[in-house]
Amino acid sequence: MKAAYFDTTGAPDVIRFGDVPTPDPRAGELRVKVLAAGINPIDTYIRSGAAPMPLPRPAITGTDFAGVVDAVGPGGKFRVGDRVWGSNQGLLGRHGTCAEFVCVEEKWAYPTPASVTDEQAAAAALVGITAHLGLFHRAKLTHGETVFVNGGTGGVGSMVVQMAKAVGAKVICTVGSEEKAALARELGADLAINYKTDDISTRVKEFTGGTGVQVWYETLPPADFDETVEMMATRGRIIVMAGRAARPVFPNGPFYVKGLSLMGFAMFNMTAEEQRVGADEMNRWFEAGKLVALIGARFPLMQTVQAHQLQEDNTIRKAGTLTGKIVITPTE
Template sequence: MKAILMTQPGLPDLLELREIEEPTITEPSQIKVRLRAAGVNPVDTKIRRNGLFYPNPLPAVLGCDGAGEVVEIGGAVSRFNIGDSVWFCHGGLGGDQGNYAEYTVLDERWAAPIPQSLDFEHAAAAPLVLITAWGALYDRGRLQAGQTVLIHAAAGGVGHVAVQLAKLRDARVLATIGSAEKAELARNWGADTAIDYRQEDFAQRVNELTDGQGADLVIDTVGPDVFRHSIDCTAHFGDLVTLLDPGNISLQEARMRNLRIGFELMLAPMLRNLHEARDHHVEILQQCGEWIDQGVLNIHVSQVLPLEKAAAAHALIETGHTTGKIVLKIS
């Protein structure tokens, strides 16, 4: 089968299209999937740049997000039949094979039926960002109706679904963006106010919009500088959740505000074999699938590239200027 291989850590052009052996079912609970599309996420680019999560030798197939058709099932499979369409977040970290390939094998437990209204490309774009945004907002952030939430990088992969999930919880959404185009997108997804961080101090603006109280919940998807500055606009007794390592910073003001600091790494259950947590991830996909079919949750795909253009997809993500998701189409 065709697959994109990470041959060594480094630049995007180290990704190579090669022919490799098809994976086979080795456990009775596994399904074999003919992949039709694979989502490309920032974590893919970080692994490519820095190395695998596991000590396994290279080359490796990257890509956590996949969508396709079940073509073979193990003897104990009960949830899926041959021909079913599935989406999932599985593999791509250096352990199990990723989804930049024509086929993959995974336990049926980690897959969910694709929403009826989604094509393969939009389905492949969604799992990691949906699970991450849900975890940050609902599980770690404890978002409640009527609260104010600040979502950074609201036009990005996680950000654009986080805005929509927050509105589904009847929250007031403040969103940081970096262009007029992204501001319009954020408002279309439900943001009440879009704050251009290039033009104004976002913390000052949030405090103005909340009469000096700050946001009840802040979701940081950017990194240390944004995390540090977000403390100044998180409400006393509020929640500040980050997807990244905030680095070695002073938490004196966070302590004075009695903030709850939360971390959301949706890959942890896969990395540490936390099966109940992964069951929750599949439940998230099932609920989000219902909302997608109801038309109240949308997945924004900015570009679809052929599998052989994986290096170009990585390069685009690393510019930091993309909106929504980039997807590889697997013919």
């Protein structure tokens, strides 16, 4: 089969496109003919060596997938021909999804609703489950609360906006342009703040009547929590899930006087059962028309190097040239 793989970590150009053995499913696994795969920041961190993990050799890149079951190992619950989607591949010793086929443990696969395209399912996978874990497993978001998220049109941020609205929360997000502000409002944001031209703290205080936000979902590496804590409501919850090397200044006094909570998580450390809760709810929201994945770029499998470069340019170098997710199409 054709795949995008690497034998050693490094810059995007360590990725090769070529033939590798087609895998056979073992007990508890299914083999998926990949019709769409997704590229995420974690894929670039693994490939570069910034996130060291056990990897097969060669290591196929890609975390997210959507496609059709092609073969099933002994005892499987899925059947050949079933449409499925999922994430958690390409890490912790698992082969990735930027290939014509991938073998996946059944616990990481979810049925794809008939109304959802493979591109949508793959693009929503990691970012959607991540958003759900932060909002509901960690922060316990409830109806009527106010959520703040940086990057309302980014991969995770756009999912946070839509999921928070789906449960009746109010949403404030940041954006970098008027075009992105309009898009964020289309997704459901009640307030989209242009961080380049507006004072975020002032706008948040105006919107909340000075009470602050109950849930702060931080998608960026935090540098200083002073402004965050200032904008929080009493007993608010702050979620962090980015910034491996970040060592932010922390305002201890204001934090504990307000009775705040700070919680972090990495999606791939969460159990399959914890992640499935989010995947199941995502399927319900997909079918109800309450969830859509923003796709900012598409590449054929042979151009996975360029896809990694685009992701790095935006994640690390803040190029601002990508809105939403990158999708790889192995069949093109």
